[in-house]
Amino acid sequence: MTDFVLHPGLVLMLGALLIPFFSGWQRTVIQLALPLFALALVWQIADGPVYQVHYLDHVLTPLQGDKLSRLFATIFALMAFGGGLFALRQTSRLEVPAAYGYAGAAIGVALAGDLITMFVFWEVMAIGSTLVLWSHVSASTEKAAYRYLMMHLLGGVILFAGIVGYINETGQVAFTGMQTDSVSTWLILAGILVNAGAPPFSAWLPDAYPEASWSGTVFLSAFTTKTAVYTLIRGFPGNEVLIWIGLFMVFYGIIYALLENDMRRILAYSIINQVGFMVAGIGIGTELALNGAAAHAFTHIIYKALLLMSAGSVLMMTGRRKCSELGGLFHTMPLTTVCASIGALAISSFPLTSGFISKSMVSQAAADGHLFWVWLLMTAASAGVFLHAGIKFPWFVFFQKDSGLRPAEPPASMRWAMVFMAVLCIGLGVWPEPLYALLPYAVDYVPYTGSHVIAQLQLLLFSGLAFFVLLNFLKRTLTITLDTDWLWRRLLPAIVSILTRITQSPLARLAQWQTRSRQHLLTGIHRLMSADSALARTWSLAVMALCVLVLLFVELVLFGA
Amino acid sequence: MKDNTPMNKPSHWLDRPPNHRKLWIGFWLVLAATVAAQWWWPVYGHFSVESFFGFNALYGFGVCALMIGVAKGAALWLKRPDTYYDDTHD
Numbered sequence: 001m002t003d004f005v006l007h008p009g010l011v012l013m014l015g016a017l018l019i020p021f022f023s024g025w026q027r028t029v030i031q032l033a034l035p036l037f038a039l040a041l042v043w044q045i046a047d048g049p050v051y052q053v054h055y056l057d058h059v060l061t062p063l064q065g066d067k068l069s070r071l072f073a074t075i076f077a078l079m080a081f082g083g084g085l086f087a088l089r090q091t092s093r094l095e096v097p098a099a100y101g102y103a104g105a106a107i108g109v110a111l112a113g114d115l116i117t118m119f120v121f122w123e124v125m126a127i128g129s130t131l132v133l134w135s136h137v138s139a140s141t142e143k144a145a146y147r148y149l150m151m152h153l154l155g156g157v158i159l160f161a162g163i164v165g166y167i168n169e170t171g172q173v174a175f176t177g178m179q180t181d182s183v184s185t186w187l188i189l190a191g192i193l194v195n196a197g198a199p200p201f202s203a204w205l206p207d208a209y210p211e212a213s214w215s216g217t218v219f220l221s222a223f224t225t226k227t228a229v230y231t232l233i234r235g236f237p238g239n240e241v242l243i244w245i246g247l248f249m250v251f252y253g254i255i256y257a258l259l260e261n262d263m264r265r266i267l268a269y270s271i272i273n274q275v276g277f278m279v280a281g282i283g284i285g286t287e288l289a290l291n292g293a294a295a296h297a298f299t300h301i302i303y304k305a306l307l308l309m310s311a312g313s314v315l316m317m318t319g320r321r322k323c324s325e326l327g328g329l330f331h332t333m334p335l336t337t338v339c340a341s342i343g344a345l346a347i348s349s350f351p352l353t354s355g356f357i358s359k360s361m362v363s364q365a366a367a368d369g370h371l372f373w374v375w376l377l378m379t380a381a382s383a384g385v386f387l388h389a390g391i392k393f394p395w396f397v398f399f400q401k402d403s404g405l406r407p408a409e410p411p412a413s414m415r416w417a418m419v420f421m422a423v424l425c426i427g428l429g430v431w432p433e434p435l436y437a438l439l440p441y442a443v444d445y446v447p448y449t450g451s452h453v454i455a456q457l458q459l460l461l462f463s464g465l466a467f468f469v470l471l472n473f474l475k476r477t478l479t480i481t482l483d484t485d486w487l488w489r490r491l492l493p494a495i496v497s498i499l500t501r502i503t504q505s506p507l508a509r510l511a512q513w514q515t516r517s518r519q520h521l522l523t524g525i526h527r528l529m530s531a532d533s534a535l536a537r538t539w540s541l542a543v544m545a546l547c548v549l550v551l552l553f554v555e556l557v558l559f560g561a
Numbered sequence: 562m563k564d565n566t567p568m569n570k571p572s573h574w575l576d577r578p579p580n581h582r583k584l585w586i587g588f589w590l591v592l593a594a595t596v597a598a599q600w601w602w603p604v605y606g607h608f609s610v611e612s613f614f615g616f617n618a619l620y621g622f623g624v625c626a627l628m629i630g631v632a633k634g635a636a637l638w639l640k641r642p643d644t645y646y647d648d649t650h651d
Contacts, residue, residue, distance in 0.1 A: 254632075255628065258629065259635070259636050322643075379620065380620070383620070383621040451602060458617035459620065461591060462622040465592060470626060473633055474629065479636075482640075482641060483639075
């Protein structure tokens with residue numbers, strides 16, 4: 001046990017509840033100070049359990065530190081600060097508190113020493129992120145938020161089933177490395193992969209994230225997929241299936257982003273693409289690969305936030321989000337254009353940006369492991385990143401044709417947030433040693449060699465050439481591309497509708513037969529019993545005498561014989 | 562906050578077509594320089610294919626063209642109007 005420290009995640013979550021009760025400079029101070037306080041607390045946590053509690057028959061460790069935990073908790077707190085700064089002008093009183101609750105829960109996952117604590121924070125994240133979505137009031141957001149919540153509750157149920165099975169089988173709750181040798185561990189892996197945006201449920205991400213507010217998407221981009229990456233690094237390093245899942249995600253993200261017209265959906269697909277690199281690195285599982293995956297998660301959070309901040313600024317100032325309606329914004333939004341371009345260069349792993357010093361570790365790990373095809377596919381995907389996000393996003397939004405829009409730059413707080421993230425993108429790219437020092441394993445990797453820089457520049461600049469040469473094939477249209485969410489938005493409702501019709505028709509026929517039978521019965525009774533029916537009407541004396549005579553004759557025959 | 566009115570200011574240098582040609586020339590020069598640089602800083606790697614002259618340039622261009630082709634092919638099957646989901650109660 002180490003010295004007692006307040007839980008940084010809980011501090012952020014509980015502190016967030018204060019924000020709605022303040023306004024003006026007081027709210028600004030609280031909003032900016034809370035994540036920084038949480039960050040300071042993260043760095044008070046030494047290696048090992050900080051405190052433990054008994055729950056049922058288990059010893060839980062709600063707060064535990066090591067290099068991997070601190071790395072992710074650090075970037076989550078830093079991201080909360082950057083997002084909070086960007087969202088200072090957000091008028092919703094729900095969004096930022098919900099986002100801080102969400103960030104605090106992500107820190108809670110990163111610092112959880114056991115599976116039960118991890119699961120509790122995992123579910124709080126689902127609620128917090130849904131509230132971030134719901135805080136933006138629009139019809140499409142409400143529906144997307146429901147679908148998002150359903151998907152994450154499904155993932156949570158799968159994860160919970162796996163955790164219960166794992167604890168039952170092994171008798172331990174500690175969150176350590178696992179082998180996929182039982183149904184339980186497969187379920188845990190599947191539950192985590194849902195949050196990572198892995199197939200077949202990947203469509204939840206581009207479906208939901210772009211529906212949040214101009215600032216909400218910035219928060220959403222950072223935590224869910226990256227806590228999944230953290231849990232995969234801790235739980236399933238070196239699991240080969242992750243290499244192929246990761247590579248699928250990488251190319252899936254590129255192809256869909258190439259076809260997309262909505263600027264924030266382009267960036268949402270590129271999240272899946274980038275997480276794919278991390279997942280593949282975790283699958284490779286060497287120290288260099290795991291360092292690469294962790295470092296890439298760290299740098300990705302920063303440059304993706306920067307890209308989404310620039311997209312959020314455009315959305316706020318123009319009210320438009322489709323590439324086909326944008327263009328030429330560099331005229332009046334030069335700072336936003338520069339910041340977006342820095343983010344675009346960083347995601348493309350250009351030398352002197354943060355992506356270069358992190359993603360290349362994963363590719364190098366594939367090469368060191370003699371995984372030729374994995375390396376070749378990752379290299380292709382690196383070129384594809386520049387194509388789908390590095391050029392496409394800034395080109396269609398800020399350059400291409402002149403849309404005639406002349407929006408002003410966003411408010412100062414948003415500009416400062418973008419500058420802060422842009423400085424981090426360049427700073428980490430130029431001076432990677434501080435980040436390397438935070439990584440879980442000792443780093444023996446030199447990103448800046450003449451060979452590496454030349455190879456990367458060739459790869460990226462010629463992929464840029466392909467973009468401009470084939471630009472006619474990339475022109476934006478008012479279309480969407482069907483994704484796996486079609487399965488639960490169209491196919492599943494159609495199947496339910498057909499089944500309802502099929503099961504309803506025999507029941508309807510039975511109901512019709514019942515109605516007809518009842519009517520026949522009533523008509524028959526009426527015919528016999530009504531005032532002018534055969535039984536009820538007044539008969540003549542002669543007929544009655546004849547009836548009595550017939551009855552007496554029948555009796556004589558039957559009983560007199 | 563929104564100011565979407567076009568302005569009648571003189572166009573930016575990036576808007577003038579003659580400058581586009583200059584930008585293209587500059588881009589080609591940079592491309593050539595990155596390949597030529599391999600004479601002075603040989604590219605070496607774990608796999609022998611990395612050392613081929615201009616491998617990354619050719620590979621980068623080729624795979625990007627392929628990905629655009631695949632995306633266009635997928636679009637024939639998967640593209641829909643962006644109002645596709647508007648009438649559903651999903």
